[in-house]
């Protein structure tokens with residue numbers, strides 16, 4: 725069985741003091757048997773945490789990157805800048821970036837290509853709105869997002885995050901997740917052939933200490949992308965514990 729992967733997305737949270745305290749509490753509480761663990765702080769905390777996590781089982785991820793290696797892109801960060809700091813993963817196409825920064829599937833795909841070229845593992849997010857689910861358009865939406873956002877020869881990680889479940893405390897039900905995972909696997913196989921059978925798919929959206937074990941035990945769920953609960957050491961450690969047991 726492949727090891728699960730638990731990714732903590734801190735989003736726009738964390739001063740130096742908060743970040744150090746959180747990481748120290750995580751390192752002190754890690755169980756003996758571990759899943760893959762990735763923590764994605766804001767850009768401003770990456771250098772500090774790169775140093776603290778250098779010899780630890782927690783890998784470092786970023787929350788976005790630009791598609792170019794360098795150049796006139798005010799406010800942006802390139803994949804090369806991330807690898808230079810020791811970052812190994814990057815979240816791309818999160819719904820908050822799609823909504824707040826107008827990122828399109830094509831942008832996400834270009835970023836995924838650039839990230840992989842630089843040696844980063846892209847974690848590409850897709851997910852439907854509540855309206856799309858209620859009107860039965862969710863599978864069409866997800867299918868288009870897969871086609872548009874994942875580059876040829878994609879070997880990163882896909883994260884399924886129903887937008888209506890993010891930060892709401894209302895995770896998708898086990899049936900909804902199971903049915904969607906089945907659909908996503910079929911789409912990945914359709915798009916990537918044999919390679920699509922082993923691409924890892926994460927679930928994200930209100931994963932917490934209570935629901936993690938049941939979500940992580942579902943077929944094709946290779947781990948979780950955790951937002952709010954990753955800011956609380958106790959909760960994130962419980963999710964890590966659930967992944968070790970899954």
Ligand SMILES: O=C[C@H](O)COP(=O)(O)O
Nearest residue numbers: 733890891929930951952
């Ligand atoms: O990247 C993480 C997801 O947006 C999930 O966030 P959440 O766990 O706070 O719902």
